[in-house]
Amino acid sequence: MTHRPKNLDLDALLDESLARLKPLPASAAFTRRVLAARHTQAVDEARYLLVVMRRPLRFGLVGMMLSAVLGFASGWQGVVADTEQAALAWEDTVAFSAPLFEEDSL
Amino acid sequence: MHETMARSFSATLEGAGTPVSSMTAPDPRHAADAALMARIASGDEAAFATLVDRSADRLLAVAERMLDDRAAAEDVVQTALLRAWDQAYRWEPRARIETWLHRVVSRACIDMVRTRRPSASDAVLDTLADPNPGSEARVLAAERDRLVRAGITALPERQRTALVLMTYGEISQRDAAAVLDITEGALESLLVRARRALKATLMPTLGQDQEESSS
Numbered sequence: 413m414t415h416r417p418k419n420l421d422l423d424a425l426l427d428e429s430l431a432r433l434k435p436l437p438a439s440a441a442f443t444r445r446v447l448a449a450r451h452t453q454a455v456d457e458a459r460y461l462l463v464v465m466r467r468p469l470r471f472g473l474v475g476m477m478l479s480a481v482l483g484f485a486s487g488w489q490g491v492v493a494d495t496e497q498a499a500l501a502w503e504d505t506v507a508f509s510a511p512l513f514e515e516d517s518l
Numbered sequence: 519m520h521e522t523m524a525r526s527f528s529a530t531l532e533g534a535g536t537p538v539s540s541m542t543a544p545d546p547r548h549a550a551d552a553a554l555m556a557r558i559a560s561g562d563e564a565a566f567a568t569l570v571d572r573s574a575d576r577l578l579a580v581a582e583r584m585l586d587d588r589a590a591a592e593d594v595v596q597t598a599l600l601r602a603w604d605q606a607y608r609w610e611p612r613a614r615i616e617t618w619l620h621r622v623v624s625r626a627c628i629d630m631v632r633t634r635r636p637s638a639s640d641a642v643l644d645t646l647a648d649p650n651p652g653s654e655a656r657v658l659a660a661e662r663d664r665l666v667r668a669g670i671t672a673l674p675e676r677q678r679t680a681l682v683l684m685t686y687g688e689i690s691q692r693d694a695a696a697v698l699d700i701t702e703g704a705l706e707s708l709l710v711r712a713r714r715a716l717k718a719t720l721m722p723t724l725g726q727d728q729e730e731s732s733s
Contacts, residue, residue, distance in 0.1 A: 422717040422720055422721075422724075423713070423717070425662060425720055425723075426666065426713060426716055426717055426720060428659070428662075429659075429662045429663045429665075429666040429720075430666065430685050432659070432663050433583065433663055433666060433667055433670075434579060434685075434686060435578060435579045435582040435583060435588070435591075435686070437574075437575040437578070437579075438574035438575050438578050438595075442574065442578070442592055442596075443567075443570055443571065443574060445592075445596065446570050446574070446595075446596050446599050446600070447563070447566070447567060447570065449596055449600055450563075450566065450600060450603055
């Protein structure tokens with residue numbers, strides 16, 4: 413059987429251990445780090461925002477490029493159609509004016 | 519600082535609310551705190567340095583003992599202090615700054631403990647023998663410290679927070695109860711249970727103590 417010594421007090425032992433386990437105070441380096449971090453925080457947040465926004469930005473850019481290509485293609489089609497119409501109109505003009513010219517010349 | 523960790527804190531820190539929302543307790547020191555926070559809100563760097571000097575030691579002590587990891591504790595405390603810098607303009611003088619900071623730090627620590635895996639390096643360090651053991655009493659004391667340290671880590675969250683806040687946070691029982699959002703009676707109950715659990719971890723060393731004292 414183990415009998416407990418008189419001077420042995422679990423509470424005291426625990427308090428001694430807790431006191432020994434008290435962490436070291438903040439170092440000067442840590443304090444400097446916190447103070448410096450205040451300045452870099454805004455930069456960090458901006459960088460974070462950029463990282464978060466990278467994917468939407470990329471999609472947006474691709475979308476804009478696609479839209480530009482489609483717009484160009486559509487515009488080009490319009491130009492081609494207009495040119496064709498102009499050419500037809502010119503042909504009609506020539507076709508209608510030629511007989512008149514011939515009649516006049518006769 | 520690890521950015522990912524800083525980001526994971528953000529939700530926790532937001533969860534702590536605006537500086538001091540639910541901690542209602544008039545205190546004459548609140549006026550001094552409000553003045554300090556007003557200076558910080560206006561961008562006074564010296565005022566922020568005062569806050570850091572005043573509270574970093576205690577916050578670090580609490581965080582380190584909660585996490586059993588100095589580097590992680592420094593990250594938590596830095597994030598909490600920077601949050602105070604950012605949120606100073608929203609400060610409502612209804613409780614002490616330290617009470618709010620302790621609340622932010624303890625919540626962040628609990629969140630981190632829940633998510634992180636146990637560190638292998640800690641386990642290895644714990645098993646390493648002391649190269650200079652010295653006297654038998656010193657070896658026993660070191661063994662007790664190791665048991666208590668492991669015991670604190672194994673305590674349930676609220677018991678651990680209560681014990682660490684009261685032992686290392688150097689805040690009043692009333693403030694510690696406010697940090698945990700409980701009554702002072704409930705805090706005492708948590709402390710009693712935490713100490714009982716830690717004393718139980720020390721029981722195995724009693725026999726060795728007895729042998730030492732009888733020899």
